Amino acid sequence: MSYSVLIVEDEPVLARNMHTYLERHGIGCQLAASGEEGLELLEAERPDVVLLDHNLPGKTGLAVLRLMREREPNLPVVMATGHGSEQVAVDAMRAGAFDYLIKPVSLHQLKQVLDRAVQQQRQAQELRHLRAGSAVAPPEGQGIAALVGDSAPMQRLRGRLRQLVEADAQMTDGFAPAVLIGGETGTGKELVARALHFEGPRRNGPFVEINCAGLPSQLVESELFGHERGAFTDARERRIGLVEAAHGGTLFLDEVGELELATQAKLLKLLEDHQVRRLGSVRARTVDVRVLVATNRSLETMVKEGRFRDDLYFRLGTLKVNLPPLRQRQGDVTKLALLFLARSARRYGKGPLVFSAEALQRMEAHSWPGNVRELANTVEQCAMLAGDPVIEADELPLPVALEAGFAAAAPLNTDPLPTSLPDAERRLLLSALERNRWNVTQAARALGISRDTMRYRIDKFELKP
DSSP: OOOEEEEEOSOHHHHHHHHHHHHHTTOEEEEESSHHHHHHHHHHHOOSEEEEESSOSSSOHHHHHHHHHHHOTTOOEEEEESSOOHHHHHHHHHTTOSEEEESSOOHHHHHHHHHHHHHHHHHHHHHHHHHHTTSSSOOTTSSGGGSOOOSHHHHHHHHHHHHHHHHHHTOSSSOOOOEEEEOOTTSOHHHHHHHHHHHSTTTTSOEEEEETTSSOHHHHHHHHHOBOTTSSTTOOSOBOOHHHHTTTSEEEEESGGGSOHHHHHHHHHHHHHOEEOOBTOSOOEEOOOEEEEEESSOHHHHHHTTSSOHHHHHHHTTEEEEOOOGGGSTTHHHHHHHHHHHHHHHHTTOOOOEEOHHHHHHHHHSOOTTHHHHHHHHHHHHHHHOOSSEEOGGGSOSOOOOOHHHHHHSOOOOOOOOSSHHHHHHHHHHHHHHHTTTOHHHHHHHHTOOHHHHHHHHHHTTOOO
């Protein structure tokens, strides 16, 4: 674990020994020989933890501790002294010290105490952030109104969400059922989850989200449910999980289909009994949390293949919300593109930007396999590279479609059917490259593969313009 420590110690030999030992372990150190110097370095260096000697020239360690706590209330301070007085220890803890060490101090023990102080402070900071970020009115752009679009599918979606919010507000036992949010990648499932939270009765509670595909499988269970000290090899301290951190609010699990079967069983237990048990603990704790899950995969197929529990699927399927793909939202592409363009222009310090009529027509005609996320990234790229106020169609980083006149004049393809899979693959690659004027990036995007994969296949089949 990497962090910085301020050592306030007037014994130069001991201070240098501590400095050398800690820096060998990758910990940045600053030295101060008095309380006054320590307070100055505190303001200048902003350390993660302070090791403070009790017997200092000038201000005493307790006086410096109180001043540090006034300036940095959340900063962990470890006191150290050569006089093992119980009263000094009591006074230090009352003044807000994280821990108290008696000299001579083992350097190994010193590092363990500092590690523990920083770890607990960071965990507490994370929880404060999770709660503070949600204990306000719905932030702009995170309610139902953030779901932009006038198409019929979007109107139905907003109506469905309002029904769920109203039903949640009328519940009497406080335990709202889970909601399964489905849809293709890039359709905005996180926006829907935030809308349900910030529009509902739990808006003043925390909104905690975790991408189940973004963590190693062996860490997901610990992140969700927490662990006790000694529960596994690296569990040096007790840690509450994200489920407990979301108490009174909402827990959003993105890519829920990536959970291991054992973790799925614990999630089912949470949904049924509203209880959670940390790894290594024998006691379950009741939590009041609304669970929202999202997936772009077919859970029904995963159930048939034995990769997702059927009882968990039925529990999650009580309430479903399906997001429409962008290609089915007629007319929404233009509205979204103009919204994204205005935001990106402000972000990159550009003046007002607009799309030409031809550019908007071309965007409306595109299938957008990456949905709203692809559209947002495309518009941002246009804004970033824009040299003129008007963005033309040929500036869009989209595959070039065959023009109608060219397509009509093209002779009928009388080539024989491919006789093998490699032959079919070669023809498909060549067709995509020719349609996109041998622009490798656009051809790869049209085929739904990466540019590196496209390059590999061009070399493999020795394709040339």
